Amino acid sequence: MSILLKNVTLEKGREVNIYIEDNLILEISKEVKDADKILDCNNKIVIPGLANMHTHAAMILLRGYADDMLLQEWLEKKIWPIEAKFNEEIVYYGTKLACLEMIKTGTTLFSDMYLYMKAALKAVKEMGLRAMLAEAYFDFFDEEVAEQYKKKSLEFLNEVKREGCExxxxxxxxxxxxxxxxxxLEWISELANEKDVRIHFHLSETEKENKDCIKKYGKSPTKYLAEINFLSNRVFAAHAVYLSERDVRLLSNHNVKVVSxxxxxxxxxxxxxxxxxxLKKHKVLVTLGTDSASSNNNLDMFxxxxxxxLLQKFYHANPVLxxxxxxxEIASTNAYKALGLNGGKIEExxxxxxxxLNAKNHYLLPxxxxxxxxxxxxxGSVVETVICDGKILMECGKVKDEDKIKQDGINAIKKLIQENG
Ligand SMILES: [Zn+2]
Incomplete structure (x- = not known):
C-alpha cells in the first residue's frame, strides 16, 4: 500500500509531498508521485505522531468514576474493588475505547501496563496503533501469588510472539x-534479559514510597533496585518524582528511561x-505519559x-526552562528513540x-x-488524519466503527457495575 500526502506544510513551513510505501516514509520532495491513496493536504500541517509512554488503557472505563479523593482512599475504596471485578471482556472494550481516544488526539505509540493483556493485545491489533504492552505483575510479597504472575507474564510474552505483529x-x-x-524483581530482570524485552515500572511516585523503602531497606527505591541489578536500559520508570541526585546518577549510569x-x-x-x-543534566532520556484516564482524566498528549x-516552569520558577x-520532542521523538525505533520524526x-492537523483550526491561528x-x-481537536505504520487509522476526523467502539465500552462497564452492585 502506498500513500501520497500532497501539498503538505511541515512544521517549519516548508511545502512538500510525502510518499509512504508500506510502513515507511520513502520520499519527501516536490515530486508528485502516483500512489494507491492520495490525500490532499492543502491547509494541513504534518507532524510526527505523539507517544503516550505510561498508561493503563482499559481504565478509561473508570473515567469520572471516582475523583477528588485522597490517593490511598481513592485506590482502596473505589479503584481496586472495581478493578478486582475486571475481566477479559472489559479490558478488550476498554482498550479499544482508549485506542480510539488516542487516535483521535494524535497518538501513534503508547505504552500500556494492565491486567488481561491478551485482550488488550487483541484490541490494539485491531485498532492499528503501535504499542509496548506489559502484563502487570503484583505478588504482594506472597510466593504463591508470585507463581501465578510468573505464569501470566510468560504466557503473555508467548502470546505476543505468537501473534507476530511488528x-x-x-x-x-x-x-x-x-x-x-x-x-x-530479580526473576523479571533475568527474564527480560533472556527474552530481550523491556520492563515497564512505577518508580518513586510518592514520598511515602521513598520513606517506606528507606525504613524497610535503609536506602532509596532507586538504590535498592540498582543493588539487586534491576536497573538497565530495558527499564521504563514511570513518574520518578522523588529522586535524589545520586538516584538520577544511577538511572543515568544504567540508561534507564523515565516517563513523566x-x-x-x-x-x-x-x-x-x-x-x-x-535528569537533563545527567542525560537521562525523558518521555511523557498520561497515566490512566481515571487519574488524568483523558489521554490527550497535546x-x-x-x-x-507549565508544571516544570512553575515548579522550578524558570520560564525559560x-x-x-x-x-x-519529549512527547514524540524521545519515545521512539527510547525504544530504538526509527520514528517520531518526519524524515525519509x-x-x-x-x-x-487542520492548519485553519482556531487553536493554531495565527x-x-x-x-x-x-x-x-x-x-487533540486539531487532529484530522492519523497514519500509523503506513495505515490510515483516521481520515478527516473519522475512525472506522467509532460509534460501535464507544457503545461497546459504555455497555461493558454498565454491565459490570450492574452485576457487581
Ligand atoms: Zn501508572
Missing part, C-alpha cells in the same frame, strides 16, 4: 517496589514534580505537553507514524510559531 512490543510489568518482592506523568501527579497531589533539569511544560520544541526512511501553538494552545 507494531506490538512485548514488555514485563512489575508494578512497583511496594507491590513486588525482591525475588520477583504531570497531570496524574498533580491530580493525585503527589506533592512534588519531576526534576527535569537534573494537553499533557502543556501540563508538563523547556522551550516548546524540547517539550514537543522513518516509520510512517504521521499526524495531519501561526507566529507552530510548535508554540502545538504545545501551549492546541488540544
Amino acid at each position: 507494531r506490538i512490543i512485548a514488555a514485563l510489568g512489575p508494578h512497583a517496589i511496594y507491590t513486588v518482592s525482591k525475588d520477583s 506523568c504531570p497531570t496524574s501527579n498533580m491530580k493525585l497531589c503527589v506533592g512534588s514534580a519531576l526534576n527535569y533539569p537534573l 494537553e499533557e505537553m502543556k501540563f508538563f511544560s 523547556l522551550p516548546a520544541k524540547e517539550t514537543f 526512511g522513518a516509520l510512517a507514524d504521521i499526524v495531519v 501561526t507566529h510559531n507552530l510548535i508554540s501553538n502545538l504545545v501551549y494552545s492546541a488540544n
